[in-house]
Amino acid sequence: MLGAIEAGGTKFVCAVGDETGKIIERIQIPTTVPQETMTKVIEFFKGYTLEAIGVGSFGPIDVNRESLSYGSITSTPKLGWRDYPIVKTLEKEFGLPIGFNTDVNAAALGEVTLGAAKGLDSCIYITIGTGIGAGAIIQGKLLQGLTHPEMGHILVRRHPKDEYQGKCPYHGDCLEGLAAGPAIEERWGAKGIDLIDRQEVWELQGYYIAQALMQYVLILSPKKIILGGGVMNQKQLFPTIYKYLKVFVADYVHLPELSDYIVSPGLGDYAGITGSLMLAKQALQENH
């Protein structure tokens, strides 16, 4: 049996399941301080005989295996979690192989294994919610280089009618600063869910998200694009994204039919936890 943790800024989802991605038990634990949250996480897993645990974590995290701080959450503003060695804590407690990656890379892995990109060796998974992040599978592997991708903070061209200054504490009006949930709320004075009928809101969102997809397509050439997160529950966004992406690409690269190429997660809210289970599977295989 395998353990999985989807470590989020608001809650930790913990699950036990098997190598096929089947989830047997699943609980949610609020993200407070490490001592409290992790005590409950450990308690949950103690009830099972596990072979490995996979962690898909909020970030930024250190995924460089040659680094001294490998397996830690690094520069998060979240109280108590900065430099928290989550992998070492779990290794010490359970003595098991621990898989570790970003929450969005885990979700991409879940989707490529059992979701909307099943059968492909390449996809990106983008979450648009409180923040914007993306993970990628390229040629069958989780994308990693100097560090993990930080695709949510790419630069976009401002819409000529958009005068909102942006909400990213680092970049102001980067993609996340202009198009994540908090930017919608600050710009329009209401949450996205209360703005469903305001067409101009979704025109602007579609404009920014399509620009991001243009960059991802030209740089990574993914075989499938999966759009998740709270903001993407507004399904009326999809046609607007298709419309603007067509304008930006201008037939320069040949893309599949967009309604088949750019889709919602096949696993719904289970992409991250399923992918974390797959991280456990990978950790087990690497250990053999």
Place this chain on the structure above:
Amino acid sequence: MLGAIEAGGTKFVCAVGDETGKIIERIQIPTTVPQETMTKVIEFFKGYTLEAIGVGSFGPIDVNRESLSYGSITSTPKLGWRDYPIVKTLEKEFGLPIGFNTDVNAAALGEVTLGAAKGLDSCIYITIGTGIGAGAIIQGKLLQGLTHPEMGHILVRRHPKDEYQGKCPYHGDCLEGLAAGPAIEERWGAKGIDLIDRQEVWELQGYYIAQALMQYVLILSPKKIILGGGVMNQKQLFPTIYKYLKVFVADYVHLPELSDYIVSPGLGDYAGITGSLMLAKQALQENH
């Protein structure tokens, strides 16, 4: 012995060499029409006993092995080369394994094997000249997904003082449309090489190139960035690129010392042909 072709829009560089990247003989053939150019290419290689040939080609090209047109140059405006089956032509003539990829992916492979990124498993190679293109090695492999990357056409934010409309026939003011050699010439009325003392020219170039690097860093996280091509012979560009990249990244991701991270090709003008030799080596290995 291995053969290599760096197939460019102006000239074909052909070489024979060995698996270590040592080049024994090298010639240049002007790119005219396929019948003429390829006859000379074939004639050159007929003088040697080869085990495989690698081709790094101008594009766009079809690199999808499951495609019927695999191994062809596809939608180029270059007379006679559209849909030209370069791999099939060489296979038919020599009966050898043929490696095939873009010229910039080949250059990235050359640089990671023997050049500025030697010893790493990740780099991007960007050429800024008549056009802008980039190739990438990610986790030891040439980046490929739906198709090869087309990183030269990403969107950038216009500099507030730049009123030039852009030269890309597809996108107008994409990166290539604003920052490739022909854009410099049209915007300023002279070639880059005659504008060396005009600081505003290189400020603008640095501004656009740094934006592109910001996107590549956040999306691909390469371990080394190599900037080649005619425009990058203006070495005064490097400090300006470093300056703007620091502004854009705003300490959000931790990068190595920029003068060590963003560099000129270690192989100089031999990156592409050396990489093509490595494509031949890969083709030979795959065939064994």
